[in-house]
Amino acid sequence: MGESIKSNVRSRCVGTTAVVYASDYLNKLTGERIERECKKQLDSGARALVIDFSDTELVNSIGISILLGIIDIAEKGGALVVFSEVNNETVQLFEMLGLTRHVVIAANEQEALSRVSTSLPQSQAMGH
Amino acid sequence: MNHNRNDHGYQILGRVGRDEFIGRTAELERLVSHARQSNGQGRAREARNTHGLLVLLAPLAGVSELLRQTFDSLFTRREEVVPIYFALPQAETTAVSAAIEFLNTFLLQYIAYRRDEPALCRASLTLNDLVKLAPTADVVWIEELVEAYNRQRFGEDDRELVRFCLTAPDRIPARDARPFVMFDAVQLGNYSDSSIPFAIEIVRALRSSGKPFVLAGLRREVLDAASRAGCNTDSPALMRLEQLGDEDARNLITATARKQQVSITDETRDLLVQQLEGSPFFITSMLQAAGEQRLALDSYLACERLYVDELMGGRLNRYFSSVLEHIAPEPEIRASLIRLLCEAMPEGKRSSQFEGLRRRLKLDSARVEQLLRLLHIQELINCDGETIDITGNSTLWQDYLKSRFRLDALREPRALVVADVMADALKRAPQTIAHHYRRAASLPLRELLGKFNSQLVPRCLFDYGQFAAAYKGGTAEETAAGLDADTNLVRLPQIFHTASGVSFSSTLRPFGEESSVVAHAFSGGIYTNQNEIVWLVARVESKLEVNAALVQKWLDLLDGVARKSGLVNTQIWLIANEGFAPEAIDLLRTRDAFGSSRQQFDILTDRLSTGELRQSDTANEFQLIFPMGADNEMLAASAVEQIARRLNFTAEAINQIKTAVVEACINASEHSLSPDRKIYQRFQVENDRLSITISSRGILPINFTGNAQGEEGTTTVEATDDRRGWGLKLIQTLMDEVEFERVDEGTSLRMTKYLRQSS
Numbered sequence: 001m002g003e004s005i006k007s008n009v010r011s012r013c014v015g016t017t018a019v020v021y022a023s024d025y026l027n028k029l030t031g032e033r034i035e036r037e038c039k040k041q042l043d044s045g046a047r048a049l050v051i052d053f054s055d056t057e058l059v060n061s062i063g064i065s066i067l068l069g070i071i072d073i074a075e076k077g078g079a080l081v082v083f084s085e086v087n088n089e090t091v092q093l094f095e096m097l098g099l100t101r102h103v104v105i106a107a108n109e110q111e112a113l114s115r116v117s118t119s120l121p122q123s124q125a126m127g128h
Numbered sequence: 129m130n131h132n133r134n135d136h137g138y139q140i141l142g143r144v145g146r147d148e149f150i151g152r153t154a155e156l157e158r159l160v161s162h163a164r165q166s167n168g169q170g171r172a173r174e175a176r177n178t179h180g181l182l183v184l185l186a187p188l189a190g191v192s193e194l195l196r197q198t199f200d201s202l203f204t205r206r207e208e209v210v211p212i213y214f215a216l217p218q219a220e221t222t223a224v225s226a227a228i229e230f231l232n233t234f235l236l237q238y239i240a241y242r243r244d245e246p247a248l249c250r251a252s253l254t255l256n257d258l259v260k261l262a263p264t265a266d267v268v269w270i271e272e273l274v275e276a277y278n279r280q281r282f283g284e285d286d287r288e289l290v291r292f293c294l295t296a297p298d299r300i301p302a303r304d305a306r307p308f309v310m311f312d313a314v315q316l317g318n319y320s321d322s323s324i325p326f327a328i329e330i331v332r333a334l335r336s337s338g339k340p341f342v343l344a345g346l347r348r349e350v351l352d353a354a355s356r357a358g359c360n361t362d363s364p365a366l367m368r369l370e371q372l373g374d375e376d377a378r379n380l381i382t383a384t385a386r387k388q389q390v391s392i393t394d395e396t397r398d399l400l401v402q403q404l405e406g407s408p409f410f411i412t413s414m415l416q417a418a419g420e421q422r423l424a425l426d427s428y429l430a431c432e433r434l435y436v437d438e439l440m441g442g443r444l445n446r447y448f449s450s451v452l453e454h455i456a457p458e459p460e461i462r463a464s465l466i467r468l469l470c471e472a473m474p475e476g477k478r479s480s481q482f483e484g485l486r487r488r489l490k491l492d493s494a495r496v497e498q499l500l501r502l503l504h505i506q507e508l509i510n511c512d513g514e515t516i517d518i519t520g521n522s523t524l525w526q527d528y529l530k531s532r533f534r535l536d537a538l539r540e541p542r543a544l545v546v547a548d549v550m551a552d553a554l555k556r557a558p559q560t561i562a563h564h565y566r567r568a569a570s571l572p573l574r575e576l577l578g579k580f581n582s583q584l585v586p587r588c589l590f591d592y593g594q595f596a597a598a599y600k601g602g603t604a605e606e607t608a609a610g611l612d613a614d615t616n617l618v619r620l621p622q623i624f625h626t627a628s629g630v631s632f633s634s635t636l637r638p639f640g641e642e643s644s645v646v647a648h649a650f651s652g653g654i655y656t657n658q659n660e661i662v663w664l665v666a667r668v669e670s671k672l673e674v675n676a677a678l679v680q681k682w683l684d685l686l687d688g689v690a691r692k693s694g695l696v697n698t699q700i701w702l703i704a705n706e707g708f709a710p711e712a713i714d715l716l717r718t719r720d721a722f723g724s725s726r727q728q729f730d731i732l733t734d735r736l737s738t739g740e741l742r743q744s745d746t747a748n749e750f751q752l753i754f755p756m757g758a759d760n761e762m763l764a765a766s767a768v769e770q771i772a773r774r775l776n777f778t779a780e781a782i783n784q785i786k787t788a789v790v791e792a793c794i795n796a797s798e799h800s801l802s803p804d805r806k807i808y809q810r811f812q813v814e815n816d817r818l819s820i821t822i823s824s825r826g827i828l829p830i831n832f833t834g835n836a837q838g839e840e841g842t843t844t845v846e847a848t849d850d851r852r853g854w855g856l857k858l859i860q861t862l863m864d865e866v867e868f869e870r871v872d873e874g875t876s877l878r879m880t881k882y883l884r885q886s887s
Contacts, residue, residue, distance in 0.1 A: 025759065025762060027759060029759070058762070058765065058783075058786060058787065058790065059787075060761075060787070060790050060791060060794060060855075061791055061794070061854040061855045061858055062794065064854065065854065088780070089780060089783035089784070089787070093787065093858070096857075096858065096861055097854055097857075097858070
């Protein structure tokens with residue numbers, strides 16, 4: 001279980017699941033950083049992405065469009081995406097723009113990881 | 129003349145005391161302020177070359193007393209600014225003699241000021257007398273000035289002498305005082321037998337001084353002189369003076385009548401206001417004449433009798449005669465001119481060609497051109513190249529011309545002419561007053577159209593059928609509440625030009641000038657061919673609901689005006705006091721025309737005025753400007769969060785507002801190609817709402833229609849597959865009202881969140 005803070009995006013790996021932490025304001029810049037980190041994790045063999053929004057107060061439309069891009073990439077690679085600890089206002093925004101149709105939303109990181117483990121074949125979840 | 133100080137200071141050049149000076153208070157304050165403000169800001173103003181103020185006078189509007197009052201006011205203040213007032217004398221015939229007169233006047237008024245002896249201003253003194261009177265501190269430079277003048281005077285270069293005299297105020301040592309020169313009656317400066325363009329020399333001298341100055345005169349002459357003196361690149365400030373408004377003219381008549389001990393009635397006062405065309409000169413002239421002759425002006429007959437006396441041989445006669453003599457000093461040419469102007473009075477005979485005029489006047493082209501120029505300056509004609517339109521709309525001027533023509537050219541007996549002029553004046557008096565009352569009572573169509581300004585209003589205000597069905601019989605409160613809740617809105621165009629329909633077609637003349645308006649506009653406030661539209665608006669006279677036949681007649685009439693004038697995209701709007709009968713409503717709808725009752729018109733007027741007030745109410749307004757980029761939209765979001773908390777919005781609503789603000793800032797940054805890269809924000813707090821306007825300079829984005837909402841209140845910005853187009857959609861979802869305000873460049877998005885809906 002390692003944690004990376006390169007390019008100002010905090011992330012960690014739990015088996016083949018990468019947990020990426022979004023910052024307080026998700027805009028173009030921070031969105032692209034998350035995107036880069038997610039791509040890197042997927043390229044490194046991650047089979048699921050948990051994006052944690054516990055620090056996120058505000059999300060703008062550019063940030064949301066980047067999240068959709070991340071979901072697209074993950075879907076194409078057969079990876080699962082779960083959002084965790086998203087505040088109510090941001091959930092509303094995601095619903096308005098149809099994001100919730102493509103992603104699972106979990107109450108917190110723990111629930112997100114357990115959703116991943118139940119969704120992925122055990123061998124993939126454990127990194128075998 | 130009383131030169132003693134009273135409560136209002138000295139009365140030196142003023143023909144009336146300060147307390148009797150009526151109708152130009154704001155202008156007087158501006159002139160005094162112009163002289164004094166330049167004091168502290170001299171260098172900055174010099175750098176911008178805006179130290180000059182051109183006072184542009186409509187014919188007969190009167191400016192001399194205003195300048196004289198300015199002189200007295202500055203003289204009384206005893207500050208560093210020394211007022212100098214010089215009216216170009218009509219008696220002088222050359223630029224040189226006028227310039228010498230200026231030099232004398234300048235020194236006289238300067239020394240009067242320095243010695244604080246107002247009485248000197250009216251003394252008649254030679255230059256040598258003035259040297260003797262000069263205060264010790266000024267003796268040296270005044271002596272040098274007079275010596276230099278005596279050398280120049282006997283030189284051979286007239287132009288040099290003129291320039292020397294006009295620049296004399298520059299010789300005042302800067303440490304002692306600063307002159308504030310006011311030139312009056314610039315139109316008299318082009319002396320016919322002088323090769324020196326005096327008016328231009330005046331402008332050049334004043335501009336080169338770098339000190340504040342005022343140049344006043346007939347607007348066409350002043351603007352022409354300023355332009356020819358090269359003021360195009362460093363435009364001086366402008367003050368426009370029109371004839372007095374009705375209220376000021378009434379007050380002037382009342383005050384002057386009291387002073388002259390002339391008895392007047394409300395009726396004769398109102399007649400004089402209209403008949404004398406709001407001219408301060410004519411008003412005071414008439415009342416002075418009445419005072420001198422101890423006449424009461426308490427009936428139309430008394431007024432018209434005095435009017436004709438004045439026109440045929442009194443002050444009015446002398447004024448018009450002097451104008452004509454200035455234009456055409458030669459009696460034969462003057463007689464030809466009178467005939468020509470007289471014959472051009474009837475409608476349809478007012479346009480002439482230059483060559484035709486030249487032949488009729490039997491003069492060479494240069495002389496005709498000179499005559500036309502002087503007539504143009506007096507606004508007796510409009511001369512624009514080959515075509516000459518003879519205007520002379522003033523009834524007083526026409527009365528004078530006709531009487532002169534009959535007396536001088538036709539040699540009719542004077543008694544007959546006097547009797548006829550008086551009979552005409554008496555017959556016209558009730559019509560003049562009736563016309564005035566009609567105008568005062570008419571619907572202010574043009575004013576209302578001017579307020580349209582792309583505002584959104586309930587559509588039913590233009591559809592009498594809909595309005596009557598919903599609100600007829602309801603109270604004002606119920607109607608207002610219903611209209612407030614009405615979501616079927618129409619966005620009015622931005623009107624950029626209005627004129628009476630009569631100006632477009634004489635077929636509308638029988639209904640009166642005020643009954644119809646042709647208004648050129650752009651819908652959505654967007655300046656493209658597709659958005660150009662012309663509103664044809666008419667008031668239909670009827671005591672009952674207007675029937676279909678009358679509507680048909682008006683629609684055909686206005687369609688005809690549109691066709692004749694080549695107006696393609698038009699909108700007809702008829703207004704009738706009591707609205708329209710059902711068949712008439714159907715007809716209006718069939719022809720895509722609007723129809724409103726007087727009640728709808730009044731409601732519309734109120735709502736548009738309220739909109740203006742709301743826009744100008746800045747008491748509860750916060751403003752924030754920040755550079756684009758670097759996540760600065762978060763600063764705006766933080767600011768609006770604090771403001772919204774004060775209004776007790778819920779946390780959810782606050783987050784929605786913050787998100788909308790962030791999106792609006794991003795839109796402004798992305799779309800505008802802003803030259804200053806700044807975002808301008810206004811947060812307006814009202815009891816039940818928070819309105820936020822996010823603006824930026826730059827281009828008008830082509831994908832923004834200027835309407836966040838269409839005419840029916842529907843969204844016109846379509847959701848697209850492009851995820852980057854989500855910002856506006858989000859804003860519209862998060863906020864209660866969203867609209868693009870009309871701006872000349874960039875974008876201005878106004879969004880409102882209501883407290884009652886969100887908390």
